[in-house]
Structures are given as C-alpha cells and as structure tokens.
Amino acid sequence: xxxxxxxxxxxxxxxxxxxxxxWWPWKEGAFEEARRRGVPVLLSVxxxxxxxxxxxxxxxxxxxxxxRLMNENFISVKVDREERPDVDAVYMEAVxxxxxxxxxxxxxxxTPDAEPFYFGTYFPPExxxxxxxxxxxxxxxxxxxxxxxxxxADVASRISADLAQRxxxxxxxxxxxxxxxxxxxxxxxxxxxxxxxxFGGAPKxxxxxxxxxxxxxxxxxxxxxxxxxxxxxxxxxxxxxxxxQLGGGFARYSVDSEWVVPHFEKMLYDNALxxxxxxxxxxxxxxxxxxxxxLETADFLVRELGTAEGGFASAxxxxxxxxxxxxxxxxxxxxxxxxxxxVLGEADAELAAECFHVTEEGTFExxxxxxxxxxxxxPLMDAARFESLRRRLxxxxxxxxxxxxxxxxxxxxNGLAVAxxxxxxxxxxxxxxxxxxxxxxxxxxxxxxxxxGRRLVRTSRDGVPGGSSGVLEDYGDTAEGYLxxxxxxxxxxxxxxxxxxxxxxxxxxxxxxxxxxDTADDAEQLIxxxxxxxxxxxxxxxxxxxxxxxSYGAYTGxxxxxEAAEQALGVVRELASRAPRFIGWGLAVGEALLDxxxxxxxxxxxxxxxxxxxxxxxxxxxxxxxxxxxxxSDVPLLRDRGLVDxxxxxxxxxxxxxxxxxxxxxxxxxxxxx
Numbered sequence: 278x279x280x281x282x283x284x285x286x287x288x289x290x291x292x293x294x295x296x297x298x299x300w301w302p303w304k305e306g307a308f309e310e311a312r313r314r315g316v317p318v319l320l321s322v323x324x325x326x327x328x329x330x331x332x333x334x335x336x337x338x339x340x341x342x343x344x345r346l347m348n349e350n351f352i353s354v355k356v357d358r359e360e361r362p363d364v365d366a367v368y369m370e371a372v373x374x375x376x377x378x379x380x381x382x383x384x385x386x387x388t389p390d391a392e393p394f395y396f397g398t399y400f401p402p403e404x405x406x407x408x409x410x411x412x413x414x415x416x417x418x419x420x421x422x423x424x425x426x427x428x429x430a431d432v433a434s435r436i437s438a439d440l441a442q443r444x445x446x447x448x449x450x451x452x453x454x455x456x457x458x459x460x461x462x463x464x465x466x467x468x469x470x471x472x473x474x475x476f477g478g479a480p481k482x483x484x485x486x487x488x489x490x491x492x493x494x495x496x497x498x499x500x501x502x503x504x505x506x507x508x509x510x511x512x513x514x515x516x517x518x519x520x521x522q523l524g525g526g527f528a529r530y531s532v533d534s535e536w537v538v539p540h541f542e543k544m545l546y547d548n549a550l551x552x553x554x555x556x557x558x559x560x561x562x563x564x565x566x567x568x569x570x571x572l573e574t575a576d577f578l579v580r581e582l583g584t585a586e587g588g589f590a591s592a593x594x595x596x597x598x599x600x601x602x603x604x605x606x607x608x609x610x611x612x613x614x615x616x617x618x619x620v621l622g623e624a625d626a627e628l629a630a631e632c633f634h635v636t637e638e639g640t641f642e643x644x645x646x647x648x649x650x651x652x653x654x655x656p657l658m659d660a661a662r663f664e665s666l667r668r669r670l671x672x673x674x675x676x677x678x679x680x681x682x683x684x685x686x687x688x689x690x691n692g693l694a695v696a697x698x699x700x701x702x703x704x705x706x707x708x709x710x711x712x713x714x715x716x717x718x719x720x721x722x723x724x725x726x727x728x729x730g731r732r733l734v735r736t737s738r739d740g741v742p743g744g745s746s747g748v749l750e751d752y753g754d755t756a757e758g759y760l761x762x763x764x765x766x767x768x769x770x771x772x773x774x775x776x777x778x779x780x781x782x783x784x785x786x787x788x789x790x791x792x793x794x795d796t797a798d799d800a801e802q803l804i805x806x807x808x809x810x811x812x813x814x815x816x817x818x819x820x821x822x823x824x825x826x827x828s829y830g831a832y833t834g835x836x837x838x839x840e841a842a843e844q845a846l847g848v849v850r851e852l853a854s855r856a857p858r859f860i861g862w863g864l865a866v867g868e869a870l871l872d873x874x875x876x877x878x879x880x881x882x883x884x885x886x887x888x889x890x891x892x893x894x895x896x897x898x899x900x901x902x903x904x905x906x907x908x909x910s911d912v913p914l915l916r917d918r919g920l921v922d923x924x925x926x927x928x929x930x931x932x933x934x935x936x937x938x939x940x941x942x943x944x945x946x947x948x949x950x951x
Contacts, residue, residue: 282355286738288683289325289357293334297344300355303364311352311389317422317429318391319351319415320368322383324359325683326542326592328606329399330382336402337411343402346412350419351386358383359591359687360736360745363796366807371436372396386418391804392433395421437804452843453850453867458494460854461864462503465491468858469506470534474513476858479534483514483527485550486812486861492557493868493898504561511558514551515570518640518647521610522633523671525573526581527551529595537640538647541607541680542595545582546815548574549589549693556701560896568705575701578694579713581682586724586740587716588686589694598678609677611645612670620673621666629666685738688725688751689815691717695758699765703885703893711765718762721755722774730777749786749795752778753821760828760901765893767884767904769911772832779829782822783841791844793819810848816862819845824866824899831876831901833913846870869899873931875949878914879904881925888927891942895949 283294285302293300301307311318321338323330337343347353358365358381365383371393373379379398386395395418400411409417421429465487468476475481488507495504514520517536519528526548528539555571558564582589597609612635617626629635635646695714702710722730724737725747733747733755759775762768785797795807795818810819823845830838849863857864875897879888884904892902901914909915918928918938926938927945939945 286685286741286743287325287357287360287736288685288738289323289330289359290355292325292331293338293355296334296338297341297348298338298353299344299348300353303354303356303361307352307354308389308391314352316351316389317394317418318387318389319347319353320356320383320385320387320393321353322356322358322365322368322385323381324357324592325681325685326544326594327381328540328542328595329380331594331596331604333382333399333411337400340402343412343415346415346419350415350422352389357685359683360685360743362735362748362750363800363803363807366795366809367803367805368393370805370807372398374439375436384414388430388433390433392437393804394429394433394436451850452846452870453853453864455871457850457853458864458867458871461490461857461860462494462500464854464857465506466502471509473535474510475534475536480530480532480540481534481536482530482814483519483547483551484510484858484861485547485554486816486865487858488554488861489550489557490857490861490864490868492554492561492896493865493872495561496896496898497868497872507554507558508562508564511555511567511570515555515566516650518649520570521577522648522650523667523674524577524581525570526577527574537649539607540595541610543577543581543593544814545578545589545591545687545690546693548578548582549690549697550815552578552697552701553693556697556704557896560704560894571701572705572707575698575707575710578698579710583713584684584686586686586720586737587713588691588720588737589717590682590684591687591690592683594680594682597680605642607641607645607647609674609680611639611641611647613639613645617670620669625666628662629670632663632666685736685743686720686725687736688721688733688747689754689818689821691721691725692751692754692756692758693815695721695755696761699758699762700893703765703890706885714758714762715766718758718771721758722770725751725755726774730774731781733778746797746800749782749793749818750815750821751818752782752786753818753823753825754816756782756825756829757821760825760832763832764902764904765884767889769905769909772829772912775825775829776833779822779826779838782826783837786818786822787841791841791847793822793845795819810845810863811852811856811859812862813859819848820860820863820866824862824869827866827869827874828899828901831874831914832903842866843870866899872898872900874899874901876900876914876930877902877945877949878918878928879925880907880909880915880918880928881920886925887942888925888940888945891945892927892949895946897949900949 279294280300282290282300368385369379375396384397403410491503491507519531519536519539529542552574555567559567595606596604633648634651640646695718698710698714733751734742735745736743756775756778759771763771823842826838827842849867852860877892889904903914905915907919924940928938929948
C-alpha cells in the first residue's frame, strides 16, 4: 500500500511511495503527530540521482522488519534536498558540526519540536567497516528516548541554540580589490594540480565557478597563469571519463584524481555552468575543443534534460539496468572490447579501443572501461572516421536501458541553464539554443512565478508548480538568467522581470546589516534561518544575488542595487585568500565589479548585428549589453542615445565614465579590451 508520499510531486519522494515505511513529507502535521505519540522524528534527506540514497532505500527502507521498527518508534519524514534546500542546509550544518563530515543520504533524529540530537549519513543493514547497522541505530535511539529523554532534550536544546546563534556579521564591509583577487589567484595556484588539471585530489569535482573567476581575471589583467589553469583543467576534463565522449555532458565528479572514473549521475547545474565556462574559454582563446565541448554540452542539455513544458529536468541517475535483472552504476556508459566489436566489427573496434582507451583489464568494474581520449596525439587522424565511430557507438548505446531521469524543474538550475544556452547560442550563432533558453525562461515566468512577478516557487513538475517557496539562489540565478537573456535578445521583458525579483531580494532576503539569508523573512521558520555565502556545487544564493544585483544596477543606473551588491561582496574580501576554491562565483562577481562592470549600449541595430555580436564576444568581465532602437525609453542604458552619422553605434561606459561612441565592430572590440 502506498504511503503519504504518493501525493507528492518530487520524483525522489515518489521513489519511496511504495516503501513499507509510513513516510511523511516535511510538514507541520508530522511534528504534531510526533508530539501526540510522544516519539522522536527520523528525518531522512536525499535526492533522486543519489547512488547511496538508492542503496540505503533498497537495504533498509524496503525491508519489512526495518520499516516496522521505524513505524512503531518514530515519525519518519522524507525530504528531497533539491526541493527543500533550506531544510537540508540547516540540518546538514548540524551533521557537519557533530561528525566533521556530511553527505547524502542524511539521517537525523529530531525531537517533536524539530531540534536535532543524533546525526549520521548512510547506515548499512548490518555492521560493516566500523559502522553500526541502521537497525542498531534505530534501537539505540529508541532506548535513549525512552530511558534518558531529559538528557536527549538537553542535548537537542543546546545544539539548536548553538545553530540559532550562528549568523554572519558584516561590520562596515569593504568590497574586494585587486589585492584580494591576486591573493585568491595565489591560493588557487598553490592548490592547482599541474599534471592532471583541477584542484586538490580525489574525489575531484569540476571547478566551474573557479574557472569562471580565472577567465575573468585573465580578461581584466592579462594573467597567463590564470588562463593556463583554465586551459589545462578544461582540456583534462574534456579528455577524461568525466565527460561523455559519445553524447556530451559532464558527470557529477571523478572518483579519482585523473578524471578517469566518474560518479555517473549527470546534473543540470554542472552542465549549465560548464557549458558557459567552455563557451567563455572559446571566447578568450578560439580553441576548437572548447567550442565543441560547449556545443555538445548544450545539445546534451536540450536533448536529454529538456522537458515537454520547455524547462530542464534536474538530473540523470548514475544507475541503470545492467542487463542481468539488476541495477548498476555506470552500466549505460561503459564498454568492453567485446561490446565494441559487436557494434563496430573487429577492425574498427580495435581502432576505437585504442582511441577511447578501452582495455581488457578495464578502467571500471567488471573489466569495463569508461571512454576517454587520454592521448593528445589521437590514433584517429581521419576526423570523418572518428565521427562515424562515435555516431555508431552513440546509436548502439541508445538501445541500452537508460538511466532514470529526475524530471522536476528546479528554478535556480533552470536560471543557470537559461544563461548558458543564451550565451552559447549567441557565441556560436545557434538560434535554436537561444530559443531553448527563451522556452525555459518562459516556463519560469509563467509557472514558477506568482504575486505579480515578485515571488518564486522552488520547483515544478509536468507544468504544475510545487508547494515549496523559492530560496535566495532561485531569485539570484533566475535574475542572472533573465539578464543574460536580455543581453542576447534585447527583449525588455526579461530585464524588467529580473528587476522585480531583485526588488524582492532587497525586501525579503536582506538583513538590516546588508547580509543575505537563504530564505525570505516570511518563509517557514526553521530552528535557524539558513545563511551561507560559500559556493558549493552551485553559486551560493548570496553570490548569485550579488552578481545579478551588480548587473542590474549597471543596466539601470540605480545605486541601491550596486550598493547592495558591494555590501554582499564584503564576504568575498574576507574569504578570497583563505578559501578561494569555495568562493569562486563571488570572486567572479568581484572581477566584474573591479572592471566596472562595462556598460555597452548598441543602438539602431537588430540583435546579432555586427556591433551587438562584438559586444557579446568581447569578454569584458561581467559586461552588461543592451541593444535596441535609438533613445529607447524603457531601458535606461539606451535612453538619450542615438545614431552616429545615421549609422548604428555602440556606447561604452565604465566606472561612471563614458567613451566616445563607435560605429565599427573593430573599434568596439578595441574599446572593450582596454
């Protein structure tokens, strides 16, 4: 019999709807029931494409005896961390403080007042590797609750009080300057893996936001060291197993330090961010591989993650049917020499095995190999033959059982996709990609937005909005997507929508001292109002909002938006030298601030005309671009600006100072390089 989760829209919660566990979604009714029964709450947090979440579900939540123990002694609450990042953030902070580490699945035991008192992540069905079994944990917590409840309540109260007191104070914050940017570059250089690209060791994550900072730093200062770190990392990732050599798109991370074996889930946010990085790398260098990877990743987004409503699904699972009645991680993507031969024939299979490094021993489990392009001198000198092999393997792979797709549409991540597809389409003259960006933006505007454009919901599915309120990253990333789309299309609706959302950021998400919170002041009250300026897998809501506020201030000339951005960037000044890997988007926004950002108004020209295209391709850090008719009154950047000698013209301002208008693309390029 289905449990309460059958009424939810989250694919992750629906995966648990047939469990024998009497799951509740996160709602006040669950805590009321816990108080009525006098039992603790078991909070389990995960997400649909999480491999170990599936493992724990199969081992424990599908087990009748374990479910009976849970149902008799706890109120069990299941949360999709992607749908409720605020709940996840609050309790993950507690887990990390108590255990020194975190991750998913996350398992937290709470009092009926939602105060945490015991923490963990994955627990096995029987003791192993020094970990107790999940049933041992359940029995231990039950005993503690029954026999030492006062002690448990005291622990929970102290933990909650400690969490509630944690807030970020910015006393007279200062914006980051050139010195802080240089210190961040030095810190990244020390942590850079010069042989294999990337930063740090295994597991190795794509450092998309750090790469964006380095590209902007190179554009502003001409630093070759910054550019070389980007080139080496992007080259290594593009040749490695973390990149899908047949279908494009990046996996979540590499389990090793050489980018060989990925954790195979593919996330919308990773691919949106990396698509933009590779397009910007091409913009800086003209590198052919950067162009190819940007376009293949954009095509992957549209082909594999596009939804019928015009948005983009959250993720593809790491696991799929292994052809033997079970599920295995990476089964859809890996190859053996025999499988190559079956598709290509012996001669072509031998060539493909050499090119993609498929060996008898394998680079993955069971003698299978993850496809790579490990050698700079490819044995396939004939590009046409290489593409033929790729196409045949791709078509054969398409017949395999596909990974499951988490098809909920997350607002923030779709904002990232809008920005990536709009810019990639503009860079490479692919109007279909720009139209895909417009489609996703339209879905966000029509389905995810309410209260006259001022408020956002976090998710939708099948065109139906979810019940969770948008958080700060939703507002920041959606505004970023709208502003990028405006720069590319010149359609003023997107500029206006961005401004409305950013007004909400100032009114609802900003504290008295200018600090930013992840939730609105009228959102559900948790044991702590979450607040985190550090970037993780995606730009923090704090830094995303700062970037959008800075750009919108440049478009409108209204100082309150710029001042809010500058105040938020005070955190970047504090963290630039100490933790540059975890403030990458903040550093990128800091580069835009140091560069102006440049304000470019192109008047009298249709979109993608020579001047407009030159402005989009110039690469000045965080530049804002407006295109439209002379004297357009509803766009401040275009107001009072006309043709020059009857010809379309571009006006460039920087740091409240404007240069003379130009009418030739080459002159505009030179102005924006200066």
